[in-house]
Amino acid sequence: MGVALAPERWRRLRPLLDRALDLDDAARAHFLRELSTEDDGLRVDLERLIARHQATAGLSRPAAELASPAIEVTDPAADSPAPFVGRRIGPYSLTRLLGAGGMGAVYEGQRIDGGFRQTVAIKLVSGIHPGLNARFERERQILAELRHPHIAQLLDGGETADGMPYFALEYIDGRPITEYADAIAADVDARLRLLIEVAEALAYAHRRNVIHRDIKPSNILVSADGHVKLLDFGIAKLLKGDSGPTLTQQRMGPMTPEYAAPEQFHGSELSAATDVYQFGVLLFRLLAGRLPYRANADDGLAWARAVSEQEPLSLTSALKDARRAAGAATPSGEVTLRRFALRRGADLDAIVRRCLAKAPGARYPSMDALIADLQSYLAPARARRPPRALLAWAGVGALLLAAYVAWFQWPSPPTTVSAASLAWTDEPALIAFGLRPENLYTEQPGTEGLIRQALLTEGRGDAPAALALLASAHRSDRKSPVPALLSSYWVSGLGRQEQLQYWQGEARQRLAGIDDPYLDLLVQFFESDVDGSVEDSLRYAAAILEVRPDAWFLRLARAHAMSRRNLREAAVRELQAIEVTRLGHRKLVDAIADRGSFGDLAGAWAQFHKLERSADNPDHTALHARLTYSSGNLVGARDLYLEAVALGRATARFDIEARGLLWAGIFTGALGEYERAEPLLRQARTRLGERSQFHYAADAALALAQLAALHGDAVAVRAEIDSARQLLANIRDTEQDHLLDLFDARLTGTAPSLPESLDNPEEGGLLELVRARIAAQAGDLDGARKALARARSAGVGDSALVEEAALLARELDAPSFTLRPIDPPFGPYARYSARWALGVGASIVPPPVKLETAR
């Protein structure tokens, strides 16, 4: 160490140095010359100090950074991670290093099990995490059951032989969402679509009480087909540190400061709202190309304080910053911002700000509510609607809010009707259940508007948004039982079984104080329909129709129940009683089309031609397509569905877009145009999965598996079937599960497992068919033939499994089965693609019918 200036010397030098630093070079030289006459030594010291000042090196890095090597040195794991390649961890052998991150290193691993090879990602966690094993044991089940198309599944975890924690995850070949979006120069809509996938995955996990806690681009990969996968669900929680006394009590485990919520810096309790905040940062980052605070994110302290105390930037001001800095900004960020600024930038700002609220309670109450706002932003049809976040942010009271929302959300394309003219008896979506204003029992003036809007929204196929509206109505209005009642029915339709009991309970509680025979019947109908008690639901629907004959949805429900019992004539009579002059609810399309499928095709066409027409009504096109199918025109039906897809996209009817893609894909396959079918089915799977229509998404996946099998691509077959399994894991549907097992067995040559129990004795054919397949895979052809014969006599030929039976019969050289047209097009739709394998894809369509189709 050198010798420091003595204190008395410094006291003389400091003012001189201060002065000298104020001067430019010339003035400084002059200043120094003036000094020299007075005290030569002082001048020398001052010149040296100025030179030190000008040195760029030295004290340029903070102390903590200088100390960091010491921190590295004493970690025994400080050697390179590469030695782990080739090692075995649990049942996996590590094949290569994929990367290193905040918690440790990630490897590609292979599990080799009886010839079956599975590639996984193995995350090796460095450091010591007391209690990790116990926590993992506790959480293992929950995390393993987290199955969603946008979540990379946790497969396994534990400790290596030398005590290092590891996790095995589904291997995802993709790149971080930010990188991906920039690489494809995604526009705002495309970015929002990716984000909605993320949000759907989070919503799903939140419903299972799992929060992510570490949402950031590197944890969100986008695969080559453009879909998102969230990694590391629940792992942050597992890694939370020791819980000692005092300040360490709430140690929160690894986090990423840039994306951390205020409560993570404060060590307060984390909740789903923490994910909402982190999602908000991601949203901002993806749209603006930067983080939402001006503070330097590398300066941890400044960043932590900004997160805790400062208002986030608005997207619009981030755009202004970017313009000022012209060139310094991320180009793609600037592009996207410019683009959205032209559109409703303020709407997105409101969404962002509600996500980024400091207080967890002030953020979106659920991911579903957030999704609803994002979707409403995306939907051009609802351009006039300000998201609820905007209103909430503006501090509008709940009462006013409800009324305001109702006013602005009113009504929606395709038919634009002014709010005033819309009565409960005019609009198909409002009449559906026979509800009237006197059945609502509201205590807030806005509630009725919210309920009406929810009915219309659901009619357009956007059940999640409708549910968000109902949840808001239920919260603001403490009296009306109707929001809870409708919610209970619709959550069940979305497969959100865990929410069903809640809403049923809420509905019953509110109904207890109300004496309304109609509502009592409606609740009975909903509950029996949800339970699958067909007899009861038929009875209650009939009772409701006595008092509300125009409740067409109940007629449709009755007709479907009747047709399932082969009472087709009764079903047709029920459908004929539905009088509509215009479409305005997706199920009305079914009501008319089913009339044709059940036998009254001429009547259905006649009704179609009587409808009020508008050129851009996708419901109209979808109905046209269905009737064309029933009339035996496969090519025409396919083309009309393609038209419906385009129209659905253009009018924000994403339900029609998604279903139309599936139909177009299935029909294109039926026409033998496999190359063309594949992209349609891929899109269908995605769109349907996004909309939580897991049945249909799985159908698309199985159709893709069938295509892959036709191409002889065994790897793709496996992948598609796995994807179907994951989709179906979101819901339980025994019928579809059995079909999937048989599909899987047939396409991969493995043996299906026998169903543990049969819900329905009529499924005896299924049991025998599975036995036949097992015997066939085991090489017991004789046993297989016998089982197939038993399946035949048990009626498998009339079931949805007839294609599987026919395919097996062909393999076994057994007598074949008759394949009839599938009309109405009831699911599971995967069976349609099984006919491709039989070479009779087009046989799904009834033989062409001559009908006068003059308009």
Added chain:
Amino acid sequence: MNRPQVTHLLDAAGGGDAAAQRELFELAYAELKRIARGALHRSGSSLTVNPTSLVHEAYMKIARGAVGSLNDSQHFYSLFARAMRQVLLDISRQGGTVKHGSGQLRAELTERIADEARPLDELIEIDGALRQLEAADPELAQIVEWHFFGGLSFVEIAAARGVTERTVRRHWEMARAFLLDALPGLATGAGSAD
């Protein structure tokens, strides 16, 4: 330690209660040590500890729930930066000991790390020079402690002291000149310029 206790402690310490000051210091010191140890375990493999995250984590732990009252708390910054300095020096001295060859840990050192032991010596030397600055000019020494050891930004320091950022910057520049003058090796060789 819960939130009201920390707030109470800060108030008492701010009011000149020596026992509270000592307690708060102990607390900060213990917390920093613990965090440093945690960071040490967390950072594995080829990863570098993010030094600023270490600092902010410590700050936020201590300040948790009391952020509001700390905004203008010079006192808190002093305690915090002092504690940070102690901990970082402790860590560096341990690193130094390792470098000079004591037993087991040495065997695990790679050449790369032996090279990097240099900044640790640097840190210890800077600390020595800072002691001399404390004797000559406590005002400037505090800036160094806050900024260099505590990781506080000039803006934050300016706000806490009620002066302009420009003034803080100038003070830092003068302090830096003093320190580099006492440590000629630093200005010429070691440090990497930003």
